[in-house]
Amino acid sequence: MKSCGVIVEYNPFHNGHLYHLEQAKKTTNCDVLIAVMSGNFLQRGEPALFDKWTRAEMALNHGADLVVELPVQFSVQSADYFAKGGVALLQALKCDSLCFGSEEGTGTDFKRLANQVEEKRVVIDEAFQNFKNNGSSYPVQMNQAIKSVFPTHSIDLMQPNNMLGFSYAKEIIKAQSSMEIKTVKRHLAQFHDESIEEKTIASATAIRKELFNPSDSFKEIQKVVPEDVFQFISTTEYVDWENYWELLKYRLTTMSLSDLRGIYQVNEGLEFRLKEKVKEAFAFNEFIQLIKSKRLTWVKIQRLFCYILLNLTKVEMAEKVKQVEAIRVLGFTKKGQEYLKIKKKQLEIPLLTNINQKNQHLVELDIRAGLVYQMGKIDQKINQDYRRYPIRKK
Amino acid sequence: MKSCGVIVEYNPFHNGHLYHLEQAKKTTNCDVLIAVMSGNFLQRGEPALFDKWTRAEMALNHGADLVVELPVQFSVQSADYFAKGGVALLQALKCDSLCFGSEEGTGTDFKRLANQVEEKRVVIDEAFQNFKNNGSSYPVQMNQAIKSVFPTHSIDLMQPNNMLGFSYAKEIIKAQSSMEIKTVKRHLAQFHDESIEEKTIASATAIRKELFNPSDSFKEIQKVVPEDVFQFISTTEYVDWENYWELLKYRLTTMSLSDLRGIYQVNEGLEFRLKEKVKEAFAFNEFIQLIKSKRLTWVKIQRLFCYILLNLTKVEMAEKVKQVEAIRVLGFTKKGQEYLKIKKKQLEIPLLTNINQKNQHLVELDIRAGLVYQMGKIDQKINQDYRRYPIRKK
Known part of the structure; x- marks a missing residue:
């Protein structure tokens, strides 16, 4: 079975994500789509609007076949560790390719640049010293250093999706992985766009903004998320x-x-x-x-x-950031389940479908994160980890 | 100026406390009554119903001339440390006598027994070994040990007030202090009585119980606390x-x-x-x-x-339990203020009337306790320590 992976947060799931999943399937012609998804705390250092189970279900409803959790020590991180955890999990799952959204560039472009940068690491690190104290942020400085060594490279690393994609590519190169890269061109909405306009794709940032400050146009959200997600969003407690x-x-x-x-x-x-x-x-x-x-x-x-x-x-x-210790399954479709059955014997780290006394040490930080996450909600009795089993979808 | 001290919690202040203060004044003929009062967390391991300022004010309204705070490291403790902190603060304030409620025995009786026990400490400690594993609580075992060495002593240490009084007496003896002891016979209400009956004195335990489970007879509280306290209790948020x-x-x-x-x-x-x-x-x-x-x-x-x-x-x-580090003033009457003016130069530890960067280390644990205490309340912006000054009463 041919598999394609995506690394996601779905906070919340919207039409842009749907487009990404559809394109991933189309461009890789895969049999099974694997989503590595942040758990209850996210890359921007925020609690997720909805818990990991809810968001996993949204993903399974719209094209993902298997959802596994990106552990909190990798999810609440800048691009480097986020990419490290995400790529490592896809590798652990023997995934054939990774598909991400980018502002420009093909998978080959990303791999080539990552290869070049990896080869010239020492030179770039030296160049980096010249930009180190110029007051810009680390990604800007690193981009300047790379540009100074490879002035003609084709990817603008100042674009947020390119930057994240480049981090994935670097991890694939470092791991000497055979995983292919496919890119999907970012469509309509910019990553951090803050308003929802007359279109059907908006960024998650814009959707969250609308949610937190519901104006007359609260229903604008309806245009940019799948109908079932909208129903859920407009009737369910979310946290911030x-x-x-x-x-x-x-x-x-x-x-x-x-x-x-x-x-x-x-x-x-x-x-x-x-x-x-x-x-x-x-x-x-x-x-x-x-x-x-x-x-x-x-x-x-x-x-x-x-x-x-x-x-x-x-x-x-x-x-805990040295390596991923286990594959925590949040949900699957029949195809996802079949995929796991086939790959099971080849897996080099434990596959966790329920948490118990024996395996809890492998997801210790996620359990803690889940317990604290639940304390911000009305119904504190819902377990995030113990006695929870993967969501099953047809 | 002749001074008499009491060691109290006032959770909340009631007619029994009023009687105690009146008797203390009468029996010692003192000019000034000093109350060492637990701050925001109490001996039974509970947050106080009302904060230390409110309770200090209740005390000043009903006979106390000076209220100082028993630090949290002494207040949330069993009788021994509670007594150590209380007696040490009264000593630090050069107090002439200590007056406490007891089920029986005079100050002389308590001092005599404390002296005997102090002299025979080694023998009693040895005797204690015989009772150590009999399944009773520590105070019961200690009482058994003392009884086995002094079979005819006149104070029943199984009575809660006697036990606490005996702890005070021991501290006075240990410190070789000249502080006198006066006792007030417990009047009507037993220490832990759980119901308010037809009388004007009830235990604080009974009052709290009534407060937490207001029955038809919620107004019963009115009979057993001063009118101003009742008005306050029945209109103010309390915490548990x-x-x-x-x-x-x-x-x-x-x-x-x-x-x-x-x-x-x-x-x-x-x-x-x-x-x-x-x-x-x-x-x-x-x-x-x-x-x-x-x-x-x-x-x-x-x-x-x-x-x-x-x-x-x-x-x-x-x-922090080695010794009291400072005298934290919560409030005073004119007489209390006069007393402090006279004694100021003789004090061996700092007298704190406000908390600032320079002296905060002396009351570090109380500041922390105050900040947490306030988090349980609706109005979290009220300071418990910084920018608070002693309450002044005529």
Whole structure:
């Protein structure tokens, strides 16, 4: 069975995602579509609007055949680790190809550039030193360094999807994987577009904005998501960071400076600033404004807050991002199930379809993330991990 | 100026407390009454119904001239440390006498027994070994040990007030203090009586019970507390453990086993039990029922939960219970203020009337307790420590 993988978040699932899945199927002519999906906390350092089970179901309803969870230590990360976790899971599942959206460039273009960069790593690292202190963000600086070594390369790495795609390509090259790359040209909506206009594809950012600030045009969302997703969105409780603000404030208030220093990404005396400012903040957005600086962007701070909220320490993160330890299945169609049956014997890491005393250590951080995630919801009794089994779709 | 001290909690202030203050004044003929009062978390391991400022004001309205805070490392403790902190603060304030309620015995009786016990400490400790594993609680065993050495002593240490009074007396003897002891015979209500009957004095336990489960007879409370206290109680938000349950659950959920082991009084593998059972509990009372055992009584568990909620570690508690570090003033009358003016130069530890960057380390744990306490309330913006000044009464 020929398989194609996608690395996704679906927060929430919309027509652009649908287009991506359709194109992935078409362009690779695969039998089975595998989605590696972030769990309950996402790349931008946010709790997902809807939990991983809900979002897995949306994916299965619209073309995915198998949904596995990208562990939290890879999902709440910048492009490099996000790509590392995503690609590693697809590899672990013996996936034949990876398909992602890009602003430009073919799979071959991405692979070529990744190869070149990998070969000239030392030179690029040297070049990077020249841009290191120019005040730009890391991706901008890295793009400048690459451009200075390969002035004519064909992919604009300043475009967010290109950048993420390039990270995937690098991981594939590093792993000496035979996985093919296919790209789908980004269609209509730009990645971070903030308003929904007269079209049927909008970014998830625009949809979330509409959801959080429902204007007269709340129904605009209806045009840009599948009908079943719209029904769900408009009738279901969703969560955002404000739901976790109390817990974050409580932890920061009661945590010692040295424990705070032990949290992943709390560096350079940031612990003092966090402890000091939390006293003055009485809402999440208020707090983030107090912490924001030129170097600490909104997204970086949100990720940092996830690490604090989930008590993810430097020690455990260093250990847990070394490699993916298991394949956590969230759901499958009949075809997805068949695929797993065929590949089962070749898998080199455990395939988890339920969580129990024996295997819980493999998804320890996701269990913790699920328990905290559920605390922001009305019905706290719903389990995210124990006693949950893969969703089955025809 | 002649001074008399009392060690109190006022949760809430009631007619029995009023009687105690009146008798203390009468029996010692003092010019000024000093109350050492628990702050926002109490001896039984509970958040106070009303914050320390509110309760200090109740005390000042009804006879106290000076209210100082018993730090949380002494207040959320069994009788021994509670007494140690209380007596040490009165001594630090150069107080002439201590007056407490007891079921029987005069101050002389208490001092005599404390002296005898102190002299025969080694013998009693030896005797204690015989009772150590008989399944009773520590106070019961200690009483048995003392009885076996002094069979005819006149104070029944099984009575809760006698036991606490005896702890005060021991602290006075240990400190070789000249502080006098006066007792007030407990009047009408028993310490732990659970119902309010036809009388004007009821225990705080009975009042709290009435408050939490308002029956038709909610107005019964009116008979047993001063009128202004009743007005306040019946119109003001109060808190109980359920207000902090979410925070406790969140901390237990996200805390590592080794961090949990670092919390004061988390011993003998209790960390495993706590982590395991918290998954099953969705309310505070549910959780306490799951943790309760013959050795772990309700009150002990509640204290333990305070230590976890406030993140009080073994290391910091060991350091902070060595001695009282400062005198934190919550309020005074003119007489109280005059007393402080006279004694100021003789004080050996700092007198704090406001909290700032310079002195905050002296009341670090109380600040933390205040911040967490406030998180259980509706108006979280009220400061408990910074920018708060002593209440002044005529």
